[in-house]
Amino acid sequence: MEFDFAARVGRVEPSATIAISNLAGELEADGVDVVDLSVGEPDFPTPENVVEAGKAAMDAGHTGYTSSNGIPALREAISEKLAADGLDYGTDEIIVTPGGKQALYEVFQTLIDDGDEVVLLDPAWVSYEAMAKLAGGSLSRVDLAPHDFQLEPALDDLAETVSDDTELLVVNSPSNPTGAVFSDAALEGVRDLAVEHDVTVISDEIYKEITYGVEATSLGSLDGMGDRTVTLNGFSKAYSMTGWRLGYFAAPKPIVEQASKLHSHSVTCAVNFVQHAGVEALTNTDDAVTEMRDAFDERREMLVDRLDEAGVDVAVPDGAFYMMLPVDGSRAGSDPDDDHAWCEAAIEEAHVATVPGSAFNAPGHARISYAASEERLREAVERLVDADLF
Template structure:
């Protein structure tokens, strides 16, 4: 048998560290071991019942075939209306509906980045950004926010020194995975000023924008000068607890939409028809369910901060998403491996996100399981 000669693009990337930890947790659970899995960013709430029923009704009504590649018109218009409410000047022509927000990001990177193009990331950054940059042939320029408790505003001078006229793209994720940080308007205005000065395009990943605690998230594309240089990424997985439905979207200037649409049509064809119909229900009639989930996440966050404080662990407190970065040993990979093997608590090493010395935990789990996780980590000497 001859060996395969793999393409350079796939050799440049590693498997997802998050899913690797989750797979290890699954293996332990298959052996009968009780694992508190805080590694995967998936809400532990069911999809709202009215959304489920809308999907079922759509299937029963025969919406099981292809749709127009960019998405059904009703959903694209509902998304555009939602974004206009966020201050973004857009129409349905600016929207592509994708099978998950990750696909929207992938199409954006592939449309904008050529070999050697510079992409700036704010560390810690979601692991798939790095992989997508490498798959597109781009080069990474990373700005470390860890010294500033993961906030962007005090790091604007660092960002200013890092970017230049050679920077093609900047990725901003607020609320942030993995830190939960919600960047201030002043920070986003600083991003705007640098983007305009150096003619940088900006991806604004806003997948967690409805999960914030006591603050309002601002869409970058709503700022003066940003409408024609921002690609807004969002989706239904987090706010509506629809991870397995795989539904997301991008909103961008029409010239980018026309290019990304070519990738879209030649790869995934379209998002699933009846899932799109369920998405219309989600975006128009789920306010109560979103509020209930958001309130629960906030209570869990506050509880965890108090529990870690009892063990003299000072945790940077984020105002959004459902993640927390806890300081651990310098070798965070070894810490996470030990935590799952000894305490049977699954976390993700901060080095996977570009910030060694931390571990990311997801508090998309019940209060009981979160308490159990902290107890186990304390009992086994990990905090």
């Protein structure tokens, strides 16, 4: 039987990150020792007290439906967390979702119609492009790569891109895939453009708690941004809760009222007992978050040093747990900018899994995650050097 598929699914490609991870899994199934630096998942267990809170919630019978937008206790905890970040969102301006991706999907589907312009800052997380295309949006892009992935030097380029026709601008700081944390001056530049052109902005702050020596400012805390910013966050990264699938977004009430219809007719609600675990994560995990962040910081510094010794000059990330490596495809027998060929050679010859920068609209680069032990990170660099890929 031939199927007539909807046009929207033909607009997007499978996730490059998942594709590389699947290939790494196949090699490992064949007995190959792969250093997998492709997936953005902390290598720490979920804090024990959060796990116990989830178990206790199940034992207490919290296994049924909840109010669609989230249990009151979690929305209150989220509101308090956002207030500490300088954001003023009431509990009726918050929707709890099964993962940050679902939050993003609901926002795009609520705000974007066919042909609406969405502006992305490249390199950009692959799902932003996919979400925009699924909603029928038209993409415009601003390249941050020539500026060490920082936004401030590219504000003139952004000003040339954003116009009265722009419907949505996506800002991710700290950034996946670069680890860049945008300066207050850069965010103020975004604010000025958003106000001038009446643009709604998504501020994806999923890595906000993972920074090194700097603070990530919440865009919605700036004057003039409270009524035009959708703040998105979740529990996967800072609390090592990837498989729990828990996220949220906070937005002006008119957006939440419309998004709630999509939310209730699709996922109904986030998992009940997982929401109770989320309350514990927000209120009683400061030490666990600090321990994990400090470990990432040590790995980051070690990795920068090892890459420097190998002759690789990287833009040092100030947040998240990613690094963008400049790569030379000619070392894999292809064109210099062919990062796909380089990444294929890395996994096939060195058994190191990375993600092509082209997946993030950053050709000539490869993304690595340092959410792995120092020992494995050292080994990864050694393997890439031995394979003559640097």
